[in-house]
Amino acid sequence: MAAITEWLDERLGWNAIREFAAHKSVPVHSATMWYYFGGITLFLFTIQVLTGVLLLLYYRPSPTEAYESVQFIVTRVEFGWLVRSIHSWSANLMILSAFIHMFSVVFLHSYRRPRELTWLSGIALLGLALGFGFSGYLLPWNKLSYFATKVGTDMAGSVPLIGHQIARFLRGGDDVGGGTLTRFFGFHVAVLPGITTLLLVLHLVLVQKAGMSSPPWIKGENLPQIRFFPNFFLRELMAWYAALGVLGSLAALFPWELGEKADPFAPAPAGIRPEWYFLAPFYTLKLIPSHVWRIEGELLGLFGFGLLAVWWVLLPFWSADRRGTLRQRLVTGAGVALLAYLATFSVLGYLR
Amino acid sequence: MKPLRRGNAFLLAIVWLPLLCGAPAEHKDSCVECHTALEGNLGKPAAVFSQDVHARDGFSCSDCHGGDRNTDDPEASMSRARGFIGKPARTAIPKLCARCHSDATLIHRFKPQQRVDQLAQYQTSVHGKRLAAGDGAVATCIDCHSVHDIREVRDALSPVHPLRLPETCARCHADARHMAPYKIETNQFEQYRTSVHWEALAKRGDLSAPSCASCHGNHGAAPPQVASVANVCGTCHVLFEELYNKSPHQPVFSAMGTGGCTVCHGNHGIKQPSLAMLSGSGAVCAQCHDATSKGGATAAQMAALLGRLQEALAKSDEVLNRAHSDGMEVSEAQMRQLEGREALVKARVAVHAFQTAAVEQPANQGLAIAAETLRAGQSALEERNHRRRGLALSLITILITMGGLWLAIRNLEAKPEAAPKSARR
Numbered sequence: 214m215a216a217i218t219e220w221l222d223e224r225l226g227w228n229a230i231r232e233f234a235a236h237k238s239v240p241v242h243s244a245t246m247w248y249y250f251g252g253i254t255l256f257l258f259t260i261q262v263l264t265g266v267l268l269l270l271y272y273r274p275s276p277t278e279a280y281e282s283v284q285f286i287v288t289r290v291e292f293g294w295l296v297r298s299i300h301s302w303s304a305n306l307m308i309l310s311a312f313i314h315m316f317s318v319v320f321l322h323s324y325r326r327p328r329e330l331t332w333l334s335g336i337a338l339l340g341l342a343l344g345f346g347f348s349g350y351l352l353p354w355n356k357l358s359y360f361a362t363k364v365g366t367d368m369a370g371s372v373p374l375i376g377h378q379i380a381r382f383l384r385g386g387d388d389v390g391g392g393t394l395t396r397f398f399g400f401h402v403a404v405l406p407g408i409t410t411l412l413l414v415l416h417l418v419l420v421q422k423a424g425m426s427s428p429p430w431i432k433g434e435n436l437p438q439i440r441f442f443p444n445f446f447l448r449e450l451m452a453w454y455a456a457l458g459v460l461g462s463l464a465a466l467f468p469w470e471l472g473e474k475a476d477p478f479a480p481a482p483a484g485i486r487p488e489w490y491f492l493a494p495f496y497t498l499k500l501i502p503s504h505v506w507r508i509e510g511e512l513l514g515l516f517g518f519g520l521l522a523v524w525w526v527l528l529p530f531w532s533a534d535r536r537g538t539l540r541q542r543l544v545t546g547a548g549v550a551l552l553a554y555l556a557t558f559s560v561l562g563y564l565r
Numbered sequence: 566m567k568p569l570r571r572g573n574a575f576l577l578a579i580v581w582l583p584l585l586c587g588a589p590a591e592h593k594d595s596c597v598e599c600h601t602a603l604e605g606n607l608g609k610p611a612a613v614f615s616q617d618v619h620a621r622d623g624f625s626c627s628d629c630h631g632g633d634r635n636t637d638d639p640e641a642s643m644s645r646a647r648g649f650i651g652k653p654a655r656t657a658i659p660k661l662c663a664r665c666h667s668d669a670t671l672i673h674r675f676k677p678q679q680r681v682d683q684l685a686q687y688q689t690s691v692h693g694k695r696l697a698a699g700d701g702a703v704a705t706c707i708d709c710h711s712v713h714d715i716r717e718v719r720d721a722l723s724p725v726h727p728l729r730l731p732e733t734c735a736r737c738h739a740d741a742r743h744m745a746p747y748k749i750e751t752n753q754f755e756q757y758r759t760s761v762h763w764e765a766l767a768k769r770g771d772l773s774a775p776s777c778a779s780c781h782g783n784h785g786a787a788p789p790q791v792a793s794v795a796n797v798c799g800t801c802h803v804l805f806e807e808l809y810n811k812s813p814h815q816p817v818f819s820a821m822g823t824g825g826c827t828v829c830h831g832n833h834g835i836k837q838p839s840l841a842m843l844s845g846s847g848a849v850c851a852q853c854h855d856a857t858s859k860g861g862a863t864a865a866q867m868a869a870l871l872g873r874l875q876e877a878l879a880k881s882d883e884v885l886n887r888a889h890s891d892g893m894e895v896s897e898a899q900m901r902q903l904e905g906r907e908a909l910v911k912a913r914v915a916v917h918a919f920q921t922a923a924v925e926q927p928a929n930q931g932l933a934i935a936a937e938t939l940r941a942g943q944s945a946l947e948e949r950n951h952r953r954r955g956l957a958l959s960l961i962t963i964l965i966t967m968g969g970l971w972l973a974i975r976n977l978e979a980k981p982e983a984a985p986k987s988a989r990r
Contacts, residue, residue, distance in 0.1 A: 454967045
């Protein structure tokens, strides 16, 4: 064993890694439980990769075969239903967990100096997760996913000047079709995973470099600490097992529906709506009148969401004044307002 | 006479040029102008005429009533010398309308596909024949199409729009006083409103569903003769007619002088067919066939086959729906179930051959499908139970592992050296 450790140390600096792990600590306070959500998101992402690879063994990305291949997976392949159901549920739980992680970072003010890059990489990862959701939704090629993609790419098409080009790039043509499916498949299994892996490594390195942040209202230099390894890691492992239990229960009790095969010539089904994490902006855009003064309503909405996104991404840079004092109440208020907006409009969008 | 000055000639050219070029000119219509100002029966026609399809196409009162609409002098405009006929006699109305509606050249200017044989048809109808015999109380064109506010058939406000036609016919045919001299029953509309045809037309809004004119004809309206009833029904129910014509019932019913389909199904109040028509105390077959007779036995056998198939499909449906609502993927079996239901439809149609063997073939085919889909549903439910057992085992394993981890953490943290030193902010 010692020989192997020495061999690894010579090549990888194994002892330095062990030393780092042995000294890494996590502060213990009333909000420590929120630290677990980053790890849970990572765990669910790993599940996504594993189940995604298994689905790839049977999935065929063409309009004539996509639906049938997913149907084959869930009806004929041994445990195929479980793999597909876990992949779908895990995708949703991962995005939920990522949102919880983001809002816990906001409310615990963990984004503040020197963790601005950690925040930025995290937000980019959330954006990529949404991209995974959007591209993966189309892959079973069912009626709902087909029309939701049509609506989604239509929205992209209304961006001024470059909207048409964006829509064509996403669709691989003028309309959603076979070109869109192969393109989305490419994004989903190659482009997005590649970028995500790089960003994830960066995000984790940044977290290790800056260490775990404590909320500003917890004073004192000598906060109680626990070792990251094995104490915090074992707790995190418990959280992963709990997540696995929830995921398994959802997948077994409520297997993800396949729906009806997409028919591009059929009329759009009534009550069409996107996945829950896109419901709030979708419903907002529906509420905006077709024209506000002389500006097209949808365009105005997209512009508003663009501004909101930029403002939110730049949170670490406006959260402190020139003297470096944290605008704690402003950030908390903004976080509460955004959370309230997302929750309310998602529920309203679901009910309408 | 003074020579035409250049300026006057120019003015004259401006006035006449549009007319010479064929630009639409507003025609004077003294009939509408005066009658609009009148009250009561003399004012009503002018008040509603703007909604009339004839007004839209440029026709006016004088095209039917004669007279001269270009003069404001009532004496002159309504003079016999200018062709004024006043209110036409009821007996004259069909021919009056036919002056244009039987003129293919004229009608094709407005509607190239419109038929021009309405008068010829009307003359073959019971209405037409009685009118020709001098009975002015029968229906003429205006009784169905209205008078001064005639609309196109496709207009939902037209009294002959498919959705309104039964009520229009019923205005006379459900009126006991009106029908008394003809000794015609007045319950047709009441019966029709209990029928499957009315349900399709009025409740489901299916404009192709049969109403009065579909079976009796419109302009040539007449009750179908006994021998032609099956042909009338067969216009829509093609397969039924074919089977009936080859069946043992056809020659018998013809010899008896009864009208085929109506013997079992009735006429105006046709109900949704059910197994009760074949077997049981109220069965229509039992009206002629004793239960112990060959016909009675055939009816019972056909009813039993259909009953078994219906029951088998309902059972499969129930199991498949339960499996589907529990999240199981059973779409293939559900698609197959549609084929089973198709077999049931075929078996029901085959009843009209009145031979057990004819029903047996599609019924057995349907039963085989129902058995197959039932097995698929049951195996989906077994799979669901299997999954739930697997989930329970997995959850127990997860809980035990979590318990073990918790004990490990407790054990670990019971040792005093655990906590490292500094806190990062």
